[in-house]
Amino acid sequence: MAIDTQMVKKIAFLSHLKVEDDKIAGTAQEFDKILDWVGQLSEVDTTDVRPLSAVNDIDLICRKDEVTEGNQADKILKNAPVAEYDYFVVPKVVE
């Protein structure tokens, strides 16, 4: 699977990362190498193998419906780069 510059741009956009124009070709090459290397997985026959996502075979244990946290806007906003009137502030979002 060859990674082209279009693909690098798409992945960068989805990742919300900037890849400078002069780095795109190099990135595409590097990804090609890496994907080629992980591509060796295709040699393994995985017919009838169920994907494994949770490794420890436990079921989800639910929490009781209780309010245990809140009234802590100060703590929530403590690390905010910009906050006004107890709101986080960002550049205007055009809906």
Add this chain to the structure above:
Amino acid sequence: MILEGKTGKWEVICGLEIHCQIISKSKIFSGASAKFGDDANQSVSFVDAGMPGMLPTLNEECVRQAVKTGLGLRAVINKYSEFSRKNYFYADLPQGYQITQFVHPIVGEGVVTIDLDDGSTKDIRIERLHIEQDAAKSIHDMSPTKSFIDLNRCGVGLMEIVTKPDFRSPEEAGAFLKKLRSIVRYLGTCDGNMNEGSMRCDASISVRPLGEDELRPRAEIKNVNSVKFAMQAIEYEAKRQVEVYENGGEIEQETRQFDATTGTTKFMRKKEFANDYRYFPEPDLPPLVLSDEFIEEIRRNLPELPDAKKVRFMETMGLTKYDASIICENKEVAEFFEQAAAGHDGKKVANWLMGDFFAMLNRKNLTIENSPVSAENLGKLVELVENNVISGKTAKDVFEIMAESGENPEKIVEEKGLKQVTDTGAIEAIVDKVIASSPDNVAAYRNGKVALRGWFVGQVMKESQGKANPQVVNELLNRKL
């Protein structure tokens, strides 16, 4: 709905996706309060704020509410379900992903029967119901350059209900939304208030020439947040698409926004520019496995739902299908009715309820919960008429007094001396007096001018100050004239 185009008849195909906020004390994945009317960022946990190292824990009540709703939709409850992450960047999404269910939802296929205006019913198939977290709600119109983010709503539990593309008209979609709202309110799983955003709807719409089997590309209309808007949006969008096709154009899969002020839909984005959400299994939450006992216990405690109640009211309380549908749409109305009708003629109570009673609530801008006329008193009023204590006409006056004062009708009738006269002797005296004082009219009546009969009744009632029992008056007049 069949649209008459220039080239022929067109059929509209529509499916709905409805987001219902789950009624619970705390959020679906955190211990913060699910009530979010508070001051900004107060109902927020570190989990909701997407702080580093924070992990979600699932609220049992949200699971129970989803199962309850699933049972209310006559749907398959999946004993095994999984959570997934839906990845996209947005100011209202602190984690950068939404925890939702993708491949394995908690509820599978079901069915909702809708009632149409012509008295017919139709089954709408439910595709699935899954649970997920709500996004935050921010303020974008407070400054020309800034948006203000409030995470209070972030993480409130949602049920997303997806229908099959079974709607063929705006009316069907409207009837479905009303029915769904009624079901979740009966169940107490969502308050169903579309105008407050606790129930939100997206509609997928396509059209095709009548008789064609293939589904054509559809437009998804976002945020049609009332029954009326949903119906308007479908109607407008269907007509728009027909026009595009008939002018030689094509419809591409796209997302559109409904504009409530103009009643039109406008283009938002093409499907190909839509986000690639990169769903994958949520590694922080193991699979959710429900036991039979858990599901059965919910099933056992399920309240009577509108359809069942409707049938019961028709069968045991003498209501017509139409009356029963109206009364059962709202759980509180149905309960009020049942209380008022206990021991009385159900049909008569229903007439009162749907007539003077609703008119009074409308006039006073009240809901049934804070009606000045209690169910018990409405029942008593009907009983007074049934027992000939007051006439139907007097009852209307009594009702108005009840609506003002909240008083017991018996007390009103007693205090104001409105009891009707059923004493035949007393009425007979009046009848005799009226006959004696109008010999001309008596002669005319006896000569065939039967229309005069009403005049005699009126005179008797006038003489009795409206208290004479009309039935007795009629009998006496029959005999004496």
Add this chain to the structure above:
Amino acid sequence: MTDITKLTIAETLGGLKNKQFSATDLTKAYLKSMEDNRDLNAYVLETPEVALAQAAQSDAHYAAGTARDLEGIPLGIKDLFCTKNIRTTACSHILDNFVPQYESTVTANLFNAGAICLGKLNLDEFAMGSSTENSFFGSTINPWQYERKLVPGGSSGGSSAAVAANMCAAATATDTGGSIRQPAAFCGVTGIKPTYGRCSRYGVIAFASSLDQPGPIAKDVRDCAILLKSMAGHDVKDATSVDMKVPDFAAVIGQSVRGMKIGIPAEYRPQGLNEEMVGYWDKGIEMLRQAGAEIVDIYLPHTKYALPTYYIIAPAEVSSNLARYDGVRYGLRVDGKSLDDMYINTRSAGFGKEVKRRIMIGTYVLSAGYYDAYYRKAQKIRRLIRNDFIEAFKLCDVILTPTTPTTAFPIGDKSMSENPINMWLNDVFTVSVNLAGLPAMSLPIGLSADGLPLGLQLIGRAFDEETIFKTAAVLEKEAKFERLK
């Protein structure tokens, strides 16, 4: 008195109990060692005020006879664990000046047991790396042969270096693909990655959630056992933590391994493996045989696919776990004209090269059209890898392998900085364990000809850390490895 910073936790607890020294004396000695060794760049934040306040409390507990399990033991905390009111950065620019308002469960457990926080330890940014060279605060230097400027391993390189240089009694660490075991091996110290679900991940900044597991790095096997007992336990705040009784791991130390079956996987002896490593592995096998254990050949046929599998699953989770760093609620913000610009500027400036690489690979393998070929395929092979271990453990009780293919390499090594895959190969013997969710320990076995430590790895069944501790204690006793003085 000998330098008290050289004592193990077990010895230190004895000294504190017998009033040979106070917790305050001990803490001051460690603070002094931290100061003397600042050129190693092991700590990214020293917290002497916190440490001395905690030490005073510990002394009060000793005086009152209410000493807890770890009373007065000064620890270094990997800067991936959120510590309430103490800056926590994951050694990333993007978490500049982030001060958590909450405490991770593991550190809370340790401090509630009386442990003392000396400061926050260096790591590869978000624990992605095998050398600590990816830290925003610069690389930590391996205390072995300081002048050679070798890496301490990673990602828990600050932890392993600090323990090796006696800058803390022990340290917390985390392991996603080898991040406890590889640095422990490079620095001649002992570390255990517990079974997935044994320790809570709550408050540990996530790297790859289905693989991450906190654990200790310490001076010896017993110290690991003592620490793990306090760190572990079911936590309702982490749905993946397992409700299992936490045994007294130290109780098995000294027990015989006679009759136990030690599995030796053929796949871990590839052509061209470092001769010295092979030699020490064979030596370890011989030690256990001498101690009465039975050596059995086992097969883990999917071993060669473990690294590529890992480099699909881990980046996929990274791409999602690191989406929250957007400059809105905490950490670095680089302004932009629009919200998207602000996100992109912040993330582009805030993340380092390796982190960005993994975010993008992860985004790719999850994206429409590639999910099945990469992510889903990797999940399937992950099951095959786990099945290999399930089969192997039918034949043996514990598995013995090398921890790493090599000894510590120099900072700035060209072959690794130019080709990321070469760096990733450091984890070739360790990643399978994370994919299978099993416990594994690295302990030092000896020195290479040029005087650098080499480690052996013991892999156990899920939730059977005890067998690892028992076996490791036997090897440790035989190996007589000398820690740095």
